[in-house]
Amino acid sequence: MKNMVYIQSGGPTSVINTSLYGAIKEAKKHPDLIGHIYGSQHGVEGLIDDDLIDLGLEDDEQIELLLQTPGSILGTTRRKLPKDIHTPEYAAIIENIKKHNIGYVFINGGNDSMDTCNKLAKLVKELGIEDVKVIGVPKTIDNDLACTDHSLGFPSAAKFVINSVNAFAMDANCFKKGKVHIVEIMGRDAGWLTASVDLLPEQTRPHLIYLPEMKFDLEQFLKDVERVYKEKGFALVAISEGLQFERDMTNVRVDGFGHAQLGGAAAELCRIVENRLDIGTRAVEFSIIQRAFPQYVSLVDRKEAIKTGEKAVQAALKGKTGKMIIFERVSQNPYKIKYKLAPLSKVANAVSHVKPEMIVDATRMSDSFRDYLRPLVQGEVKLVYKDGIAPVTNFKRIKVK
Amino acid sequence: MKNMVYIQSGGPTSVINTSLYGAIKEAKKHPDLIGHIYGSQHGVEGLIDDDLIDLGLEDDEQIELLLQTPGSILGTTRRKLPKDIHTPEYAAIIENIKKHNIGYVFINGGNDSMDTCNKLAKLVKELGIEDVKVIGVPKTIDNDLACTDHSLGFPSAAKFVINSVNAFAMDANCFKKGKVHIVEIMGRDAGWLTASVDLLPEQTRPHLIYLPEMKFDLEQFLKDVERVYKEKGFALVAISEGLQFERDMTNVRVDGFGHAQLGGAAAELCRIVENRLDIGTRAVEFSIIQRAFPQYVSLVDRKEAIKTGEKAVQAALKGKTGKMIIFERVSQNPYKIKYKLAPLSKVANAVSHVKPEMIVDATRMSDSFRDYLRPLVQGEVKLVYKDGIAPVTNFKRIKVK
Numbered sequence A, B: 001m002k003n004m005v006y007i008q009s010g011g012p013t014s015v016i017n018t019s020l021y022g023a024i025k026e027a028k029k030h031p032d033l034i035g036h037i038y039g040s041q042h043g044v045e046g047l048i049d050d051d052l053i054d055l056g057l058e059d060d061e062q063i064e065l066l067l068q069t070p071g072s073i074l075g076t077t078r079r080k081l082p083k084d085i086h087t088p089e090y091a092a093i094i095e096n097i098k099k100h101n102i103g104y105v106f107i108n109g110g111n112d113s114m115d116t117c118n119k120l121a122k123l124v125k126e127l128g129i130e131d132v133k134v135i136g137v138p139k140t141i142d143n144d145l146a147c148t149d150h151s152l153g154f155p156s157a158a159k160f161v162i163n164s165v166n167a168f169a170m171d172a173n174c175f176k177k178g179k180v181h182i183v184e185i186m187g188r189d190a191g192w193l194t195a196s197v198d199l200l201p202e203q204t205r206p207h208l209i210y211l212p213e214m215k216f217d218l219e220q221f222l223k224d225v226e227r228v229y230k231e232k233g234f235a236l237v238a239i240s241e242g243l244q245f246e247r248d249m250t251n252v253r254v255d256g257f258g259h260a261q262l263g264g265a266a267a268e269l270c271r272i273v274e275n276r277l278d279i280g281t282r283a284v285e286f287s288i289i290q291r292a293f294p295q296y297v298s299l300v301d302r303k304e305a306i307k308t309g310e311k312a313v314q315a316a317l318k319g320k321t322g323k324m325i326i327f328e329r330v331s332q333n334p335y336k337i338k339y340k341l342a343p344l345s346k347v348a349n350a351v352s353h354v355k356p357e358m359i360v361d362a363t364r365m366s367d368s369f370r371d372y373l374r375p376l377v378q379g380e381v382k383l384v385y386k387d388g389i390a391p392v393t394n395f396k397r398i399k400v401k
Helices: A016-028 A060-068 A088-099 A111-126 A154-172 A192-199 A218-232 A265-277 A287-291 A299-317 A367-377 B016-028 B060-068 B088-099 B111-126 B154-172 B192-199 B218-232 B265-277 B287-291 B299-317 B367-377
Strands: A002-008 A034-040 A052-054 A102-109 A133-138 A180-185 A208-210 A235-240 A281-285 A323-332 A335-343 A359-361 B002-008 B034-040 B052-054 B102-109 B133-138 B180-185 B208-210 B235-240 B281-285 B323-332 B335-343 B359-361
Touching (some): A002 A016, A016 A102, A088 A102, A102 A299, A154 A235, A154 A299, A154 B287, A192 A367, A208 A218, A218 A235, A281 B287, A287 B281, B102 B299, B154 B235, B154 B287, B154 B367, B192 B208, B218 B235, B218 B265, B235 B265, B299 B367
Parallel strands (some): A133 A323, A180 A235, A208 A235, B102 B133, B208 B235
Antiparallel strands (some): B034 B052
16 A cells, blocks of 8 residues: 655645645545555655655644645745756655655646656656656646646635725725826736736726736836826726836846746836826735635635545546646536546646737726636635634644654 | 714725714614715815715615725815814815705714814814714724724724734745745834734744834844744744834825825835845735725624714714714623713824833733734624625715705
């Protein structure tokens, strides 16, 4: 009998621990097939450094709280594995897989993490370790994973962003002399999350929406902002953090994957609006709260996250490897998806963008976009509260020797 | 029979429209005493410019939605009335009060708005218009109104801040190499809202908390941050936007009341930490969402906001004037308050600070602070959702001629 190890990788989402919950629950149903349920601390680094914890020793109450625990409870990493598989990292991974008698490896992550997952799957295959199955669990609030209808975490982030902009718009528009409010929303390469605000009713919908998928012309932007401001007496603009426009890129930090750490686009556009149009502005960044807000987990996202954790375990037990769980939308009304598998090699490092036909212009998305998004943000979750605060999982973290 | 006019003033809170809800509901119970229920648009400016709307003509469904509508639904202002009552503003107000046969004026606001309320009460007294009653309804997320146990809006803002920092801490602490995270929380003169994070359990509580009431020493701050970072591998710091430290005050904007528009304190401290300690940082501002988040309205705050609106109408009908509704805590366990009246002259422009005995040091507040705060953030509200979004009031706004 083999043991399993679960890895969380890349940026957290509101439901990343919910998939872990589903995987643990499913694994416990198969005590004849799965021995120990291990968690690798800080992503693949735990597998390299032999830093595993025994999730089977955690209390049920703490496992239940995973459903409302933000962040990556096992810790995460943005470390990318090298291309060359003849390196000490890979040797350490194989050593630890053998040492801990691991037969099932699950990596829950986004694009970069699926690349890691793919490399690992290839490695065990090349080494002929046929009894180790590697399965990817999709997550990214950016919703830019290829091969799947959507990614876990995106629906909840969208629900937070939509409801927060709804609230923000009401507060921003109650002074007689309005401002230009620019809200910066996460999304480095893809504008799915920013575009989600288009689902709002006219009363609170941003007047202008700019995605990385649009060609952004600064002069046209200023004209649009000025037109809206003259007409409405205030302006509400939503932009993606990854919006491309000419700006000073000196002093921009770079993360572990070599990506520029963006942010500050709203602040910079506000400065330009103030200087060029002489209108007061306010820049707002929702920051990491948008991916970590348990009260705005969409019920659909929660259900799918649990199911995906279960499906991943089931797939591995069936002998599948080198695959990621994907969602195929088989019915729109009522909304229904099928869980399938896609080869990791097809998923790794591909990017799914907002489709051109989903964008009308900077003022509106298309019906097809809203039809796509609407079912995903349905349903509210009921959290457990204690003294007004939603408690989170506090694991004992007993190390595997 | 006289009409009433309701005014919302200053910065909105999550429950400012909830007090209006209570006042409308109560006024409708007295059709023999109160004729029309008017709303003044954009604070006292509506009374000056004769811009009133008839709230009695709004649909019940829209009135109900006030309970989950952020912002100030009537519009608001930061305009301060002049000291000299022989000015055109006052003449216009009196003219409109007479024109619309107004007998009851309610101003829902914070410190500056209670000053306006006080001036108005004095004016009608000096002019001998004895049949006009002026009553203040307290609100401010800063919780710095004098004479009252607490102010409406603060408990809900605290509930949002506490739960958001709880979530934020989980996300911020899941990378192996941690950062110094500095969260900037609203509060210009008083640190009540920032201090509220002290209610969190150790797992997610900020390691360091800095309020405007503390003497802030930049060198000591750097020592404290470095010590925490070395010990924990990351650091979570909460600061008030009004934190006093030496910074470049050029280009700081000033609002209508002549107050410097602060903000950016976290960003500036992050820059200093990076330069001096060579540690990665992240600055976060919750911005106006913290005062406008219907899903984190505390049930206690909602109930008290409704009751206060009712009490204000009842007080005016009893002939009271020049007073603000205040809360006296008569029992701690179970939590119980009494609604009383305080003279506006005592409330206007006074500031209630966090008491010295409530502060232990930069790492902890006292038991007395937590005992004070705990009952206020209890209870969650159930919002109405439609298609995943919490709808907000959309008034017809029929102007009074």
